[in-house]
Amino acid sequence: MTKAIMIQGAGSNVGKSMLVAGICRALVKRGYSVAPFKPQNMSNNAAVTVDGGEIGRSQALQAMACKRPAIVDMNPVLLKPETDIGAQVIVQGHRMATVKAREYSKLKPQLMPKVLASFHRLAKTVDYVIIEGAGSPAEINLRSGDIANMGFAEAANVPVVLIGDIDRGGVIAQMVGTYVVLPPEDRDRITGFAINKFRGDVSLFDDGMITIAHETSWRNLGVLPWFADAWKLPAEDVMDIATRPGGEIKIAVPRLGRIANFDDLDPLVAEPNVTVEIIEQGQTLPGDAAMVILPGSKSTISDLENFRANGWDIDLQAHHRRGGKIIGVCGGYQMLGRKIHDPEGIEGAACSVEGLGYLDIETTMTPKKNLSLIKAHTVANQTPVHGYEIHLGKTTGPDCYTPWLQLTDRPEGAMSSDQSVRGCYLHGLFASDSFRAEILAEIGTRSQLTSYDTTVHETLDQLASFIEQHMDVEGLISLAGKVAP
Template sequence: MTYAKTLMIQGTTSDAGKSTLVAALCRVLYRRGGRVVPFKPQNMALNSAVTSDGGEIGRAQAVQAQACGLAPHTDMNPVLLKPNSDTGCQVIIHGQVVGNQEAQAYHDYKPQAREAVMASWQRLREQYACIMVEGAGSPAEINLRQNDIANMGFAEAADCPVILIADIDRGGVFAHIVGTLALLSESERKRIVGFVINRFRGDIALLQPGLEWLEKETGKPVIGVLPYLRNLHLEAEDSIIHEVPDKPQTWLRVIAPVLPHVSNHTDMDALRMHPHVDFQFIELNEAMPPADLIVLPGSKNVRNDLAALKSHGWQEKIARHLRYGGKVLGICGGFQMLGQKIHDPHGVEGEPGSSDGFGWLEMETKLTKKKHLKEVEGRLAFTDVTVTGYEIHMGVSHGPALKRPVLYIGTQAEGAMSEDKQIAGTYLHGVFDHAQATQAWLDWAGYNQMAQTQEEIAHYDYVALRESSLDRLADAVEEHLDWGRLQAFIS
């Protein structure tokens, strides 16, 4: 049997551009007709996606799968860690919850996690021609070296070459690269076949002496320097992106609070990128600006985040927003917060107990040990528009409010809307991703009353934007990387 070639991208720091480079390489190879697949052994992220085989993986791997023309699968990210406190996380193996573990307990569990990683990698080797692997954080985190499965531990086990990417926009790019090499073992250093410098802006001639010094100092080539791409949109692996594209004219103001354990905040990307929507993430201690719509996002620790919102006065702020006619939409954990009570008898997300919700929807939620994972297609109840998305939650809600659903999945009611139609909630992630659904939600929030012409109400296609962003990224990588050097590792 001929096995797939494996190439790993590791970074000198978190957010150096590993996810982006893997997505770009995947799209380039896919456009060239290659059978390529993404792989991240271990991901720590609160943005996730439902897979074709009924599991859950990191959102970045779902984007990379899209770049390959593939449906997301749990083998693409066999270990997913979803933090629910400063020292603990929910551990997900092959798409399914194993349980909550503190940091030391997970460290002891790593040998079992390694078995899951290598099993997934082996299955992908047998199905594809090339595996593009993304590391996590930095391989130079010496405190995490023992039993490592995320970076060089995997590279050594898989016996694969590694490209090291560094972000020059942060500053200190040469120190990052040389320092990382200094902290690796001799065998690990030998695995690094070259460097990619990311997010460069300026005159490349001024950088050239540094590149020459780096190659001479390390004996390894610079495979390419990628430019800083303005207004490029890829869904974030975990961090909140506050930057928004230039928008000459906006008609609707939308805000979302940054919860301490916010999850799947990529739900907001379609709004953040919409050319006529002024969208902002607002820190809890910031003054809440005027808005037409407040979106309460998902949360990995709903009761904790609800308490944080209340302690920063957001219950009073949202109540004032409602008095002035504003709309509120809660998604997943944000939906649960809108009810009267949230019960966690089993300590699914923290200490067992119950909390009072905001009380704006007549319902209660009980967190359960079983996680609901499914892709969904339905129709909005307040307008005849198809909506698609996915559910990832560990709670069941019940109460009279659910008799006024926001959508129907077949004949099954889902979500809730207040009698005055000011407040809505749903468990469905991705509700803004498709053009007609986006427009329906924005019109509910008042967009159609503010736009002055029908052209301004023209449908904005977020799915097409994601595709064009992947192609734009791939174009840049094709232009600026040395494909002569890369070819030996990928084909």
């Protein structure tokens, strides 16, 4: 019979996603069939699944850790923030609505049956389901109608392991405080705990672990040190993207306010000869960048306004005059055109705005979302490239007649006449090794990464071994509960 256990955090960004990926790979290496599950995720970093929907990027990585294709049942509810108070609601892979936070609270009870249906379908296919919570169960103001943490754990009758983050300090208060504020029925559902991101000699926290165990009666599953190679795995939280020093060739990426699918950058970050510099709000685009990449955006028009407000449009002009390369991906591609039209007010008030004007194209926002896995090749050199499409809007114009890529059934993207500016809707393109090597050669360096996917799998193996070394995995398995048919 299938067993399941839920990993929840004493706060946000405690490392749940990476831990679940590592636990999944550890169980796979033990010979079990495993699947990840996250009832509700909030992220603008999404992945397209083999069954034609979208889920959070962390569940796609976890599926990779399980050596299984990603499917929509692994993340039945995905919230994609569009404004500070509203988000697009994706249910079982497809857009259901765009709602404000207060409206979503009323919607949640309708979503629980779909969440449970996805969970039980998934559970029928594997030995173990490793479930990831969202945020923290200590947010008891959100307990009513909850589908992300204890509400789901109760409905599915699965035990919980709580993870604390010692790197941000106050971890004893995090753990014991969670125990104190939870109602007894939720408190009793937590059967074990572990501490993550310890720097230094873990034995220095032995007394801390004893204190937490004494105050809560939860089983001590161990202290995990900081995993130094975590940066090699795709990050889902926008707060995790940052400049990582690399080689002399610099690629600049402005951090858009609603940046989306930023894991497009990970293969470039992994290249030893390259430094991918994330340009924060208020900073200037560096004059020594060989390339500027305009990344995806969940709110293209709003981010274009933000781009100009930071003066990045002026910096980009200077970069272009110096002969620098420019690539736009998805929302960034739309920004590079002459105009963006939103006649139905999909991103806000109905409007048309001037684009940056580097490509002779125009985009019209449409309500239908394009979702597909893509295989293509470059028009110029027939270099193979693969990725996925996940966007709203239709782009047309003269530069589309000089496409950058050729799909099986149609051309894709656009190029300026001198090919210094290019754009397309294809996410994940830099993970294609020969394509990435071609792009890097254009800016004067050689790719040193033979296979990006192999690097990710090797890092997942290392993470699994790391978790086996520092965490009581056997104890974790013993705490898993049977999934009712």
